[in-house]
Amino acid sequence: MTEKNYLTIHSLTALPWHNLNRDDRGLPKQVREGGKTRGRLSAQSLKRAIRVAYELDSFTDATKSLRSRALPEEIVRRAGVIAVTNGVEFDEKSALKIATKIVKSLTANDKDAAESEGPAKEAASDTMTWLSADEMDALAGVLGSANGTGGTIKAADYIKRQTGSLSIAAFGRMFAAQSDLQTEAGIAVGPATTTHPIMIEVDYFTTVDDLGGGGAGHLGQAFYTSGVYYRSVTIDKKQLRDSWTGWTSPDAADRLELLVRSIVTALPSGKDNSTAPNTRPALILAETQSHRTAYEFHEPVKADFEGGYLKGSIDRLIEQATQARAFDPSEFGESFVSGTSVSADLTIGFEYSAASLPQLTKRIVEWLQR
Template sequence: MSRHLTLSIVSSVPYSNLNRDDIGTPKRATIGGSLRALHSSQSIKRGIRVAYENASLDYSVRSGSGFLSEDVVAKALEIQPDADEKALTKEAKKIIGSLTKKDKNEKESDSERSSWLSEEELTTAAYTALGRTDETFIEDGRTGSLAIAAFGRMFANAPSKNTEAALSVSPGVTTHPAIIETDYFSTVDDIKERNCESGATYLGVAQYTNGIFYRTVSIDREQLKKSWAGFGQEDSKENLRQLITAILYGMPRGKENSTAPYVQPALVLAEEQQYRTAYDFETPVKNGAEGGYLGATIDELAQQYAAARRFDPDNFGPVESLTGTYTNLDGKFGDLKAVSRKEFVENIVEWICQ
């Protein structure tokens, strides 16, 4: 039985700018000689984490060390309101600073190295700052936060505390050439309009794109069991269900309120694998006879699915599952038949827990 399971996700993302560069243009890459729209893996991981934590209430905090120190102080004062805030602040900075490495010319108060801690770890740090426990507030290589265990973290000044990521996340890339559209917009001035005057408060341009995006998430269940301290606890399966659901729904969040672009995935294919592999669309798919790239993308993916098994059938384990909103999935991927989202998630959770 293999330790890896890869999810291939195909989504039709409408007119949007979910992930943009420093000048506001949708991220893109040239692949196979054609321009493709791109969602970075970092933006996808952020979307998954936010979706998971909002659903599960298993929160974590990622911030600069100075702000995390303030969080520790605030929690300590909740525990013991009459504590000396000045002394707590000094102790909290020392605790958080032990994780981060400063430049040799950097003052302690200037250290803003990013760290990522679970709520439980922050609370333990607060008790430590109060002198109520000498317990190490971060386990070596482990965390109670499923999000941190999934995506990993690094502490420059405390490498033994690093948490190895159990999930590998690819960028999302369109399977076909993409076009960056420019939209001219204006902000109506209500008072000018009321006075029958012309002119807007603001004039500007924004850029958008759309397309069929392919992305993958690979789960290393053995690493997850090592990295996540919550594995096997009473609510661990429910947290895993929320994480897998967040992988299906979690997307980058740029300009989300002005475009509302989120749709359910057209296809999600899960494959147990000895060696983690994905599929590729180096040759851009062509639109179908009736227009659109979705059908052609799924057909191409089905061909690559069959080719991968002709090349190395031993790479694939017995666990497979298929879901999605596309209407003609049955029979395209071997003998697989599409199941509901709930059943698909349950299949993945049971595989992780074996």
């Protein structure tokens, strides 16, 4: 029997008036599916939201990571603190050259990295690099030591394929120039799309100039939509175990639980303060699988007689999950159901365990740690 190595979290979330993820025109992102225009939250925006939610609530700075073009400056800042603490003379300009070369060696070939030291070539690469706190601290420790500006410092001595950052292990990172150091993602995130067609609404607004004697000081327009979004996130237990080094740490279960909670609840933050569409998932179906399996809404859900797409979306998702088990019973293992719209009259044609959000996250973490 094929091992159930994957766990996919399917969710349906009804989002009121919002523009959480917009395109280059300021419109809510869209996709054409089943001949209809649907709302879309990109996978990239969802991964960013999950990572930020997880790291904002992380227990120590040591669990956090940074993805930036300015990592050399951050490493040098940390090195300067270490040097002052140790009473070591510190040459910030020289340290920045070394840090820049180290970071760029991950994303540019040796020739590009060497040439990028000159002031006129500082912008040789616009690539953002993602490092964990412990990796930055390790490099800073060398630069901030008595011999930190002498000799050759190799990135591979301090940055490994396996990482102590659960965020990096979850979503993976690529180093174009040193592929043997890049981290494979343990989690696959699909875009969230509405289960039905959407409309884009235009909001005409004005701002009042408090010192201008009344009247509008600015006129403008913004774009919004609403809908029921389906998304799926699949955790590859084997890959996550291979990418993350923190499995034996005392707070491993707490960190995993926080990540799972972020996966379930986090949303992109576009125009968040203007609309505050921070609703909780109406339905969550988490199921262990032999292979990555998601569900689809290619044929758009029709509105209920009195309006609304939520009930029809929930029924469609449960129906597909039931049909998938009938088609290939060996594909699925444990199933957990949660969400704000789960009630006693919800008919589910397969075995499952009902769970609150804390119970759901705990059970998923128990599965991960088996």
